[in-house]
Amino acid sequence: GQCVAVCPTAALTEVNNTHLVWRELNNKNRHVVVQVAPAIRVAIGEMFHMAPGEITTGKIAAALRRLGFDGVFDTDFAADLTIMEEASELVHRIQHQGTLPMLTSCCPAWVKFFEHQFPDMLDIPSTCKSPQVMFGAIAKTYYAEKKQINPHDITVVSIMPCLAKKAEAKRPEFTKEEDSNVDIVITTREFAQMMKEAGIDFANLEDQPFDSMMGESTGASVIFGTTGGVIEAAARTAYEWITGDTLENVEFKALRGLEGIREATITIGDMDLRIGIAHELGNARKLLEDIRDGKSSFHAIEIMACPGGCIGGGGQPYHHGNMEIIKKRQEAIYREDQGKAKRKSHENEEVLRLYEEYLGKPYGEKAHDLLHTHYIAREKI
Ligand code: SF4
Numbered sequence: 441g442q443c444v445a446v447c448p449t450a451a452l453t454e455v456n457n458t459h460l461v462w463r464e465l466n467n468k469n470r471h472v473v474v475q476v477a478p479a480i481r482v483a484i485g486e487m488f489h490m491a492p493g494e495i496t497t498g499k500i501a502a503a504l505r506r507l508g509f510d511g512v513f514d515t516d517f518a519a520d521l522t523i524m525e526e527a528s529e530l531v532h533r534i535q536h537q538g539t540l541p542m543l544t545s546c547c548p549a550w551v552k553f554f555e556h557q558f559p560d561m562l563d564i565p566s567t568c569k570s571p572q573v574m575f576g577a578i579a580k581t582y583y584a585e586k587k588q589i590n591p592h593d594i595t596v597v598s599i600m601p602c603l604a605k606k607a608e609a610k611r612p613e614f615t616k617e618e619d620s621n622v623d624i625v626i627t628t629r630e631f632a633q634m635m636k637e638a639g640i641d642f643a644n645l646e647d648q649p650f651d652s653m654m655g656e657s658t659g660a661s662v663i664f665g666t667t668g669g670v671i672e673a674a675a676r677t678a679y680e681w682i683t684g685d686t687l688e689n690v691e692f693k694a695l696r697g698l699e700g701i702r703e704a705t706i707t708i709g710d711m712d713l714r715i716g717i718a719h720e721l722g723n724a725r726k727l728l729e730d731i732r733d734g735k736s737s738f739h740a741i742e743i744m745a746c747p748g749g750c751i752g753g754g755g756q757p758y759h760h761g762n763m764e765i766i767k768k769r770q771e772a773i774y775r776e777d778q779g780k781a782k783r784k785s786h787e788n789e790e791v792l793r794l795y796e797e798y799l800g801k802p803y804g805e806k807a808h809d810l811l812h813t814h815y816i817a818r819e820k821i
Contacts (some may be wrong), residue, residue: 454603458634460624464595465508472595473511473583474504475575475654478519478665479601479750480628482772486757486765487632488642493768495776498647503640505648511583514650515598516657518575519664519673521794522546523785525811526568526670527677528803530740534711539563541716541731541738544670546570548608549745551815553721558728559817567812569621571664572598572605573614575654576621577810582798583653591619598625601665601753604745613813627755656790659690659783662776667719667749668695668702669773671742675706675713676784683709690783698748698763698770701726703738716741719749 464472485494504512530542543565545551554565569577575598580591598605608614609622626634635642649655660676663669672695679687694704695715700723706713716738718724724743730736746752748766751773752759759765777783785791799807 454627455606456630456633457606457624457626458630458637461597461626461634464597464624469593470595471510471587471589471593472508472597473513473579473654474509474597474599475513475515475518475572475579476500476504476599476631477515477572477601477605477750478662478773479753479756479769480599480631481776482665482769483601483751483756484628484632485643487629490643491768492765493772495772496642497776498649499642499645501650502645502648503635503642506640506645507634507638509597511579511654512651513575513579513654514657515571515575516661516664517650517654517788517790518571518578519661519670520656520658520785520788520791521574521578521811522568522571522664522670523660523673523677524791524795524802525574525807526566527674527681527785529566529568530674531678531681532803534739541736541741542566543740544674544742545813546664546670547604547744547746547750548602549604550721550724550743552604552607552818553724553745554728555815555818556821557725558732559820561728561732562815562817564731565815567814569614569811569813570605570608571661572600572625573608573621573813574811576609576614576623578654578794580619580621581810582794585798586653595623596621598622599628599631600625601628601750601756602746603627603754605755628753628757629755632757653790656788657780658785658788659777659780660785661788662780663773665750666770666773667698667744668717668742669749670744671695671715671717671740673785674740675708675715677786678713679706679708680784680786682711687784696774698767713740714738718742719744720747721745
């Protein structure tokens with residue numbers, strides 16, 4: 441697939457995991473919960489004769505329920521949670537002379553790349569786990585506790601636009617003790633395959649909502665699906681936290697686009713926050729080499745390995761490098777954001793409830809234990 445060209449983690453063979461998901465769904469002793477990543481809702485329709493860029497969020501929830509999942513949830517919830525932690529980390533690093541720039545860490549192909557290529561710079565990426573892994577951590581703790589289910593009886597399935605997410609779920613840091621954060625990862629294409637096997641007429645499904653507790657999301661989490669979105673989401677929250685003012689116009693247009701490397705400055709109170717964005721690893725390497733050479737003055741940098749970000753991921757319906765398709769998916773991501781009543785991660789009520797009832801403060805001790813990770817220097821390849 442196209443991923444071979446862009447993501448070193450997944451350059452091996454694509455392993456189809458659909459049979460593992462069917463096995464769990466058919467086992468009545470398992471409580472099987474599922475999460476679906478932001479980029480999938482604007483692409484999967486293409487596998488059912490819908491036009492690129494049709495938004496299918498409600499159909500996805502309906503299909504997952506039809507397939508028999510016990511909890512139908514949204515990775516977008518965990519993306520909002522990621523922003524609570526990542527914006528806290530950014531503000532903390534800025535206010536306490538911490539290491540800058542801070543690099544985003546939700547793309548596992550990118551994480552693997554810097555572990556191999558820049559092992560001397562492991563203190564610059566955010567320590568936040570990715571949304572997929574945060575979701576799993578919360579499902580096996582908070583959710584299990586609230587539902588009074590033994591975490592060992594819960595299977596967490598992820599539907600991801602990505603092949604590298606399969607490898608991410610298997611990292612030893614996320615599979616400690618008896619439980620993994622995430623048990624099975626399937627791609628957008630494998631999800632479509634399962635629906636076809638079940639005879640689901642996806643294009644004609646009635647919209648349904650996600651289940652509550654880990655199903656609410658804001659516009660900020662939707663834009664995680666495209667290049668520039670994670671840092672824009674973080675900026676929306678950091679702005680309000682640093683200034684104490686309400687951010688009226690949440691769209692930071694300077695961060696958007698499809699150029700390989702973008703730079704922008706956002707004024708937050710009396711500070712100019714300098715932001716760098718790169719998608720595809722060749723572009724990322726240039727930004728990283730500038731940092732190593734002391735030539736970089738960014739406060740924060742977002743990197744995604746795939747063209748356009750996750751909308752162009754290696755597990756998505758094939759786009760064959762057609763940037764028109766990527767553009768349509770990107771426009772749909774921004775439309776979905778615009779249509780949301782809430783567009784800032786720190787306004788997600790289910791996320792706020794999770795902190796109130798379980799985690800305590802963002803970036804606090806319990807949040808650190810569950811939602812943060814570390815990186816490992818690896819041999820240069
Ligand atoms: Fe996966 Fe998204 Fe990274 Fe591509 S950009 S490797 S789809 S996380």
